[in-house]
Amino acid sequence: PQPLLEVRGLKVHFPIKQGIVLDRTVGHVRAVDGVDLALTQGQTYGLVGESGCGKSTLGRAMLRLEKATEGQVIFDGTDLGTLRAEPLRRIRRRMQMVFQDLLGSLDPRQSVRSLLLEPLKTHGLSEADRAEFGADRPASHLAKAESMLELVGLPGSALAKYPYEFSGGQRQRIGIARAMILNPDLVIADEPVSALDVSVQAQVINLLERLQDLLGLSYVVVAHDLAVVRHISDVIGVMYLGKLVEEADSDDLYATPLHPYTIALMSAIPIPDPEVEDQRERILLRGDLPSPARPPAGCRFHTRCPYRQPERCDTEVPELRVIASHPGRRVACHYAEEILTGDVTVSDPTL
Ligand code: SF4
Ligand code: MG
Structure with a gap:
């Protein structure tokens, strides 16, 4: 089947401006x-x-909230880059975004009622909802808003309140209700639980999963924390300095991370069961992320990679490729096979 969303050769570059009137691109x-x-x-x-690897920009570019410098975003067969304002607005109702913090992303002076009704004012009820709640009228919009609140586990009385009157977890439920009120096909969730306590994180992730099953949604979940995306994701893409360095089924990625950067990210996750001895080789991520304005030549990870083989890694850009022993996955490392078999080992212990 044709994918719901396809990203092809996508680049999003932001000019760095200098000069008194910022008229020079440096x-x-x-x-x-x-x-x-x-x-x-x-x-x-x-x-x-x-943070800084480009994942949020990629998420926003998928909804065309950022313009592509190069490449395409194809949603349900339509290249978003070719759409004029009106058809783009119409297709946007099918693609919504959940943000990290509702208070930060929306006007805190708006009541929950007006937050939820706003998207309906712009786009109207979906066809299915018009069948259920009646034609686009204030009363049917309100009925839909109440049913959304119920769906995310909040009482109808929440409509009269303001976001600051709720806990972080409840606010996130309101943000989710707002994103889902138009019956989208695709929801991009940018760090949906990062601002929440660990105990509340699981509840919100469970809610997202329940809504997915109920509404047949597709998700892109952006997170800096591998533990957060593990259970909810079918496929995981690992980004480093604007590029995907590894992509695999969630379970495969956790069982056998192939890219040194993924291995490092995994090494940072605590092992949930203390009885199980961790057999993975742990590597630590040292140093800062280099500037995305001046990414290192060759493999962008080479300045931090403990497996680095300078002759090749510092000059030759590794392609994201399928390796024979693990079909169905992609990895961008010259030495993925050798690291797996132990033929290339940690070469620079000071890293
Ligand atoms: Fe490390 Fe070289 Fe692989 Fe890059 S290509 S991840 S520097 S071993
Ligand atoms: Mg799922």
Whole structure:
């Protein structure tokens, strides 16, 4: 089947401006620098990496909230880059976003009622909802808003309140209700639980999963934390400095991370069961993320990679490729096979 969402050769570069009136472009932040991926209907794609790796920009570019410098975003067969304002507005109702913090992303002076009704004012009820709640009228909009609140586990009385009157977890439920009120096909959730206590994180993730099953949604979940995306994601893409460095089924990625960067990210996750001895080789991520305005030559990870083989890694860009022993996955490392078999080992212990 045709994927619901396809990203082809996508680049999003932001000019760095200087001069008194910022009229000189002195370089570009290469936030997204050549990404290809596809998402099937009903699937969840987890996008992980450190902050600054470009994952949020990629998420926003998928909804065309950021313009592509190069490449395409194809949603349900339509290249979003070719759409004029009106058809783009119409297709946008099918693609919604959940943000990290509702208070930060929305006007805190708006009541829950007006937050929930706003998207309906712009787009109207979906066809299915018009069948259920009646034609687009204030009363049917309100009925839909109440049913959304119920769906996310909040009482109808929440409508009269303001976001600051709720806990972080409840606010996130309101943000989810707002994103889902138009019956979208695709929801991009950018760090949906990062601002929440660990105990509340699981509840919100469970809610997202329940809504997915109920409404047949597809998700892209952006997170810096691999533990958060593990259970909800079918496929995980690991990003580093604007590029995907590894992509695999969630379970496969956790069982056998192939890219040194993924291995490092995994090494940072505590092992849930203390009885189980961890057999993985642990490597630590040292140093800072280099500037995305000036990514290192060759393999972008080479300045931090403990497996680095300078002759090749510092000069030759590794392609995201399928390796024979693990079909169905993609990895961008010259030495993925050798690291797996132990033929290339940690070469620089000071890293
Ligand atoms: Fe490390 Fe080289 Fe692989 Fe890059 S290509 S991840 S530097 S071993
Ligand atoms: Mg799922």
